[in-house]
Amino acid sequence: MHTNLCNFADHLLRKLIKVSEAEFDSALLKNELMVLHGSEYLRGKSSYEVLRQLHGSNMAKTFEQTFKLANLFTIIPPKTA
Numbered sequence: 001m002h003t004n005l006c007n008f009a010d011h012l013l014r015k016l017i018k019v020s021e022a023e024f025d026s027a028l029l030k031n032e033l034m035v036l037h038g039s040e041y042l043r044g045k046s047s048y049e050v051l052r053q054l055h056g057s058n059m060a061k062t063f064e065q066t067f068k069l070a071n072l073f074t075i076i077p078p079k080t081a
Contacts, residue, residue: 016069029065036066047073 013033017026036042042050051070054060060067 023068024065029069032063032066036063 010030013026013030017024017029042053045053047070051067051074054063054067054070
């Protein structure tokens with residue numbers, strides 16, 4: 001299951017970079033996401049909560065790529081079914 005999740009996340013990350021490669025440093029973003037995923041700090045949080053946590057703890061500069069991604073997710077309206 002863990003391998004499938006990693007492959008799925010890797011696929012989504014590559015797709016994101018392909019679409020907006022000028023906006024993100026793919027290696028740095030992947031590293032930031034792996035670090036954050038491995039910690040309890042932001043696990044299970046929504047994009048908005050991640051954005052608030054990073055900004056509120058002055059970690060937005062440290063995790064700059066993740067901060068940009070969370071910003072992007074919060075301004076894109078969710079797809080309605």
